[in-house]
Amino acid sequence: MSLLWPTRIGRLAPQFLGSAGLLVLWMGALATPAVAQTSEEPAVTIGMTNTLSFTKDTVRVEVGETVRWENSSVIVHTVTADSEEATMEESMRLPEGAAPFHSGNLAPDETFEYTFETPGRYRYFCVPHEAAMRATVIVEPAGKG
Amino acid sequence: MIRTSLPTRFLPFFSNASQRNEGRRLRTGLLVVAAAVLAVLLANTTQAQDKNMKKMLMQLQEMNQADGYLEAHRDVENPPELLGGPLSFAVEQNSGGVLVGLPDQRELDSDVFGTPEMPLAFTGTPGVTGVPVPFREVENGQFTQLDRPTPFGNKSTAMPSGSMMLKAQDVTATDAATTEDQVKFKASWEDKQGNTYAVRCCEMLSAAGPEFPTFGGVVTNHLLHGFSGVGTPLMPTEYTYAAFWGMGAVLKNGEVVDKPRVVHGMLTEYVRTEGYELASDSEVTPTRKHFHLMVAPFMPVKGEHKFEHNNVSTGFQLPNGKELPFWHVMFENLNIESQRGE
Structure with missing residues (x-):
């Protein structure tokens, strides 16, 4: 089973949580894998639709910025860039050195956020709809915009 | 004039x-x-x-091409078991939505339907096992699409609160007079107004198919649809991990609205593309699975080995005010288990 964990929380958690707190938070992440975890406003919000698509095919953000995905459909979706979850080579691509991410199942109205720390082009997909539902995030160096 | x-x-x-x-x-x-x-x-x-x-x-x-095969099998009282023994499986969707197919004109794949000069897949009851050539539209010397809507096309709508549970055993290998196959199936979903729709099966399994093989009512690891001759060619040829055919009931808000109906379910490789369009054979995604529920607008003719058109009372109203005459529902957030043995 892959860890259902937004990168930002994975990076910050040891700074303010003891091991017990970590365990509780980790279990909580398993039970509700797709709750917004950041205090910053996301740079971009992307919807996930009943017609099996992400509402923005390609978005551009800067390093350190957060993207939020909202499941605005009645269908379960995921936001995934993890080779362990992909069955088709063209479904995903990560920049060199970038960590994989996977939201887990997002029920209707649930959200998922991910903060991008490595520049480059991220191709991601929805696990149950891998054949049809893919999109791209392009991460540029900070300060470029 | x-x-x-x-x-x-x-x-x-x-x-x-x-x-x-x-x-x-x-x-x-x-x-x-x-x-x-x-x-x-x-x-x-x-x-x-x-x-x-x-x-x-x-x-x-x-002219149905399966008649000879079915004639040889439908009276067999002691059918053989599946090679390697029975196979038990369970498929579930516990929550989330479903995608419901709406009437549409199916694009015709030349791999399945041939060309106007050399047509394929035209025998049997129209829509069930074949598509008559006069029902096919032609452009530039190729079949393009069916001239009328069917349950098999690109149009669909998402509906919330979908769940389904299938527990089954594939024991009997071939079509026969009796079967040891077993199916317990129930599925439900809702519309925007909060009405609940459900299908249950199977009070009786299709031990032998009227027009195409049903392998005792449950089949595992087989090709269905498309060029296979098993089921309508209007669906693409698809590897099917498990499928069943039986008689069940259609419900709305807990009340039976149509019974008995032929209920068909199948767990297959993924046969939808971008925009949820129904794939042609070359567009199928072999590495993903989804489950299809079909309550078709056909019923077997009593005493005869064929089907006739018969709309399903679904209770679901289309935007044009007419009742949806079938259920074609896809479940795509699945838990799947299987094992050898009963």
Whole structure:
């Protein structure tokens, strides 16, 4: 089973949580894998639709910025860039050195956020709809915009 | 062509008012007679066309290619077991939505339907095992799409609160008079107004298919649809991990609205593409799975080995005010388990 964990929380958690707190938070992440975890406003919000698509095919953000995905459909979706979850080579691509991410199942109205720390082009997909539902995030160096 | 006035060569005969009135009456009379004759001719032509079409459809049903195979199997009292022994499996969707197929004209794949010069897949009951050539639209020497809507197309709508549970055993290998296959199936979903729709199965399994093999009611690890000859060619040829056919019930808000109905479910490789369009054979995604529920607008004809058209009472109203005459529902957020043995 892959860890259902937004990168930002994975990076910050040891700074303010003891091991017990970590365990509780980790279990909580398993039970509700797709709750917004950041205090910053996301740079971009992307919807996930009943017609099996992400509402923005390609978005551009800067390093350190957060993207939020909202499941605005009645269908379960995921936001995934993890080779362990992909069955088709063209479904995903990560920049060199970038960590994989996977939201887990997002029920209707649930959200998922991910903060991008490595520049480059991220191709991601929805696990149950891998054949049809893919999109791209392009991460540029900070300060470029 | 119908003329709306008499030719000018008649006019000199009606020179005064009385004669003009007579002329008008005569013209009116002639027009009425002409219209009546035309109507009779058209009706006769339409009747003749209908008669020819019915005759052709009956011939196509009689030409069903699976008849010989089914004849050899349907009376077998002790059918063989599956090679390697029984296979048990469970497929579940606990929550989330479903995608419901709506009536649409299916694009025709030349790999399945051939060409106008060399057509394929045209015998059997239209829509069940074949598609008559006159029902196919042609452009630039190729079949393009069906000329009428069916449950198999690109149109769909998402509906919330979908769940399904299938527990089954594939024991009997072939079509036969009896079966040891077993199926417990229930599925439900809702519309925007909060109405709940459900399908349950199976009070009886299709031990032998009327028009195509059903392998005792449950089949595992087999090709279905498309060019396979098992089920409608309007679905693409798809590797099917498990499928069943049986008699079940259709419910709305907990009340049975149609029973008995032929219920067909199958766990297959993924046969939808971008925009949730129904794939052609070359567009199928072998590495993903989804589950299809079909309550088709057909029923077997009692005492005969064929189907006839029969709309399902679903209770679900389409935007045009008509009732959706079938259920074609896809579940895509699945938990799947299987094991050898009962």
